[in-house]
Amino acid sequence: MISSLLEYWPVLWPALAAIAVILAVVPFLGLYMTFIERKVAAYVQDRVGPNRVGPFGLFQAVADGIKIFLKEQLIPDHVYTALYFIAPSFSLITAMFALVVMPFGPVATDYQSGFRFMVAPGIDIGILMMLAISSLSAYGIIVGGWASNNKYSIYGAIRSCAQFISYEIPLGMSILGVVAIAGSLNIERIVASQSGSILDWNMFWQPVAMLVFFTSALAETNRLPFDLPECEQELVGGFHTEYSGIKFVLFFLAEYTHIVTVSFLTALLFMGGWHFPGLPGPSGASATVLLLGLLVLLAKVSLVVMVIILLRWALPRFRFDQLMGLAWKGLIPLALANLVGVAIVLTLGLPKHLLIATAVLPILAAYYSASKFNASLAEGNTLRNGLRTQGAVSYE
């Protein structure tokens, strides 16, 4: 046993190091994501944001963390205690487990040289596993809503369930195009297929897929404008109504981990990962190049994170039927049309440039579904106006 462990040590230590990095960085990152979010929100709203604790308010996150740890552990009388405790940790565990197949730095596809910025390199079902595990995180919310034994919580959880199921379909289908082009489910190989010039990045070949992926990934993270499971207007707090203190934080840590996961995936699958024009690939590269690749990837990830945070202040929230309509009438046909386009080009062995031409197909489909979507909205308005003329609503 020991000897075999020693034998595998050269393979094992990078994995252990990566696990240590993830376990150390994720909670820290979650705390500082809240800080960044608050700062950006403040700047967008012409405010200053937290600036009292430490320089530029940098220790605000630490102060929040300490405060949250010292809070009273409040357990309502009417909850199912065991499930009530399991739910938040389950949320966080699944969110962190999805990071196992996530390369967070350059990984050479020959798996020979250099440090691997990854817990489990070379898993051939990488992206599939990521999707499977991150959809498990719906259980955290559903169990939490159920265990709270409170109708608002369970409504929030049910909404979350419906939302997860609906948005998983376009999420998976939009990735399929990229997977088909790269010919692998392995995330490192998908990134490796985007090496070369900036035009090899998937975002130029699969713009529609990127849009669909980003939108449905945003819905998977429960972020605004898709944060219906926790909307305060009609559900008090949604699934976390009965949660406070550290258990509440675990839920939010999971949410922020999801944001980071989604940003990494967007950067890796569509924005070329650690590739940048002029930077050599990771196989057989020096430590400097690896470090530069890491920085490039982190820069792309922070760009996506920033867009996600800013989107919160740019978009109004959906009504629930609009949310479902967007997934089923908008994104799924789009992703399907895109996948058909990619399949045609790849099967017939047509030149890659035609992929851009196939983007026209999804756009036409998008226009069709969007106009249907608008028509259904307009229909709703006419219905209301009709009620008005019948005297149901009086405007005098």
Next chain:
Amino acid sequence: MSESQTNPPVKKKTVKWGEAPKLSVLDALYLPAIASGLATAVRHAVSGKPTTRQYPEVEPEIPPNYRGVHRLNRDEAGRVKCVACYMCQTACPANCIEIIAAPAPKDDPHWKDRDKFPATFTIDELRCIYCGMCEEACPVDAIELTSVYDLTGMTREEMVFDKEKLLSVFDQTVKSGRDPVRTNRGKLGPASEVSPTAKDAPPPPGRGKRG
């Protein structure tokens, strides 16, 4: 809704019929709208002109007619201007003013032109609703509301201001120049003037305008 609803019929004129604007191909995708929303967010984020006021460091500019903590004004001789007429106590809707009047010590040259003065004058600052009616009722401009807004205390007792405390508020606010005496420019009001007949006395300030 059923026909049996008894709402009055809506007049044709009062109903505005709107049509949803026709969307172009791009608009129907909502992408330009999202982009412009993002652009607005970014524009505000990088403008660097926050409207936040860093409160404890930067104090707000209080308008001169702000109704804050009360003070009792002093006359030119440094005496309390109040003539203990009970007008403010009567006018106060919150019953927070309590005055006990006493005859002015006539043998004291300092007080020889005054008939009455408040032996005690207390205002419960917690009960006060800061309506300013005492200030309006006062015939000698003795009680005024200042622009002091950050009144704090550890006990209820210390929030009941007595005459000395109210006079010290006057000293502080006038000295700092923040609150100049705003009524009648510091002169003693007409009710305190010694006049043989009411006919000779000047009219009380402001009363004519209000009718």
